[in-house]
Amino acid sequence: MAQLLGVLEQGLIYAVLALGVYITFKILDFPDMTVDSTFPLGAAVTALMISNGIHPLLTLPASLLAGAAAGALTGVIHVKFHVGDLLSGIIMMTGLYSINLHIAGRANVQLFSFNTLFKNDFISGLPTGVQSYAPVILMALVALIVKLLMDAYLSTRSGFLLRATGDNPTLVASLAKDSGKVKNLGLAIANALVALSGCIMCQYQRYFDISMGTGTLVLAVASVIVGTQLLRGLRFLRATTAVVLGSILYKGCVALALSFGLSPFDLKLVTAALLFVIIVAGSHRKKAKHHA
Secondary structure (H helix, E strand, O other): HHHHHHHHHHHHHHHHHHHHHHHHHHHOOOOOHHHHHHHHHHHHHHHHHHHHOOHHHHHHHHHHHHHHHHHHHHHHHHHHOOOHHHHHHHHHHHHHHHHHHHOOOOOOEEOOOOOOOOOOOOHHHOOHHHHHHHHHHHHHHHHHHHHHHHHHHHOOOHHHHHHHHOOOOOHHOOOOOOOOHHHHHHHHHHHHHHHHHHHHHHHOOOOOEEOOOOOOOOOOOHHHHHHHHHOOOOOOHHHHHHHHHHHHHOOOHHHHHHHOOOOHHHHHHHHHHHHHHHHHHHHHHHHHHOOO
């Protein structure tokens, strides 16, 4: 039961991250490397605020704003200065590494003696049997709110323009809209969600570490692909729901591999193998449908 709760908790935290990457990876078709630094950016802002006695709830909007600013800057580098999408993300990712160190003050910040969203007087006052389920309930609520807000946004005119920018920028230009501004907005929203996930993860594990963003993009892409490929046959599911479930399934696969005695050193290998199998299976399925 403890292992299942751990999978659900971490899967839901990373689901917020995966929803952000879904915007850049699937909607905008933008390989945004900024993600590897906006995740710890949200954690750095959180560590700074909590260690200075600021209420944990206030770290959520602060992290969102910090991530949005980082994503918007990536967009400016790409759109205004005509730098390639991959290089734009790499530039921001590299610069944010130093910024994150300046924000946090050092490479590692411990928060074990401070209140967080997952450990505070309210949680401690709950019945003993309920306390162990509080983190997963809290994260399910956060993931649900983010998913519903994202669904609502994608149904608006601005959301339709965002999807059109990724599919057909010429159509957006024909509507007298600036596709560059739409792309900037999409990058800002995506990185805001990534930073929010980093904020929550920092409070969940009760520390900030400068290296906690390493491999974040790969993890998020894996969650998006697992959800959108494995659950594509369930047409009643929204894409955002599939991404959330994909994040949980991905963490479940990792936990299952570890339970079979696999070394934690092999986690990246498991991720690579999982991605390879799903992508190849998906391409074979498309070919089979085409020939049918």
